[in-house]
Amino acid sequence: MYSIIVVPPPTTGDERRDTRFRLAPGERLTFGRSAADNDLEIPHEGVSRAAGEIRAHGAFWILSNHSGSQTYVVENPEGAGEHVKVSPGRLDAPIPFEFSRIVLPAAGDLLPIEVWAPRHDYRDPSGGPTGATTAPAFSVDRTKxxxxxxxxxxxxxxxxxxxxxxxxxxxxxxxxxxxxxxxxxxxxxxxxxxxxxxxxxxxxxxxxxxxxxxxxxxxxxxxxxxxxxxxxxxxxxxxxxxxxxxxx
Structure with missing residues (x-):
């Protein structure tokens, strides 16, 4: 089962590439300016030739920043400003968001790469210990x-x-x-x-x-x-x- 879907940056106007990259657990996707050295070419002069790598790991994914000078920001579009900063040269930074936007600073532009992680794995509650139930962390009544x-x-x-x-x-x-x-x-x-x-x-x-x-x-x-x-x-x-x- 595919666990990660990567949507490349827009091309001109609001158009996007037709390609979608689907990664199964353990698979990787390299991205950067060089078409010869990367799975995903980002033809912008402000993007490193070898900019980074996305690797799928089950229900989440990791990001490696191969740039020597640029920090990448991974935003959670559904969160209240949630984001993860991946510093230059950082390898294997885990990204926990289901919907993510990698923002690449590129010579005055901000290029977005969307990453979707729709796979959810859950523990089977029937296999847990029996006994008194755990008190809820926060008790709120949605009718009040x-x-x-x-x-x-x-x-x-x-x-x-x-x-x-x-x-x-x-x-x-x-x-x-x-x-x-x-x-x-x-x-x-x-x-x-x-x-x-x-x-x-x-x-x-x-x-x-x-x-x-x-x-x-x-x-x-x-x-x-x-x-x-x-x-x-x-x-x-x-x-x-x-x-x-x-x-x-």
């Missing part, structure tokens, strides 16, 4: 208003703007008011404070040591939620429905 507040905070970055500024409390109020007419600055701020305690970013008020004041509370919440997939793109649907009676 606090979750809608969290989704509204994450919305700009979930919609493909990983570096977008977070919405203000007033903007969150405006976003939620169609489904939550009683939304106000006080109620939204209360939910933000509640989330900070619920997700263990700060101790609860009834604990003896409440710790220092948490600065950047919204930023910490969004970072945690996106990093651990507490909020995903398909959760944006909660912003278009009204919470039921008694929901926070």
């Amino acid at each position: 208003r606090y979750f809608a507040v969290l989704v509204a905070l994450c919305e700009p970055r979930l919609r493909g703007a990983p570096h977008a500024p977070l919405p203000t409390v007033d903007q969150v109020v405006d976003r939620l008011r169609p489904d939550w007419p009683a939304a106000s600055r006080a109620s939204v701020q209360w939910n933000i404070d509640y989330l900070a305690v619920k997700l263990r970013l700060k101790p609860s008020p009834d604990e003896a040591d409440t710790g220092p004041r948490l600065n950047g509370k919204k930023q910490s919440l969004v970072s945690l939620a996106l990093r651990f997939d507490l909020v995903r793109e398909d959760d944006l649907t909660v912003l278009t429905r009204a919470p039921g009676p008694g929901e926070r």
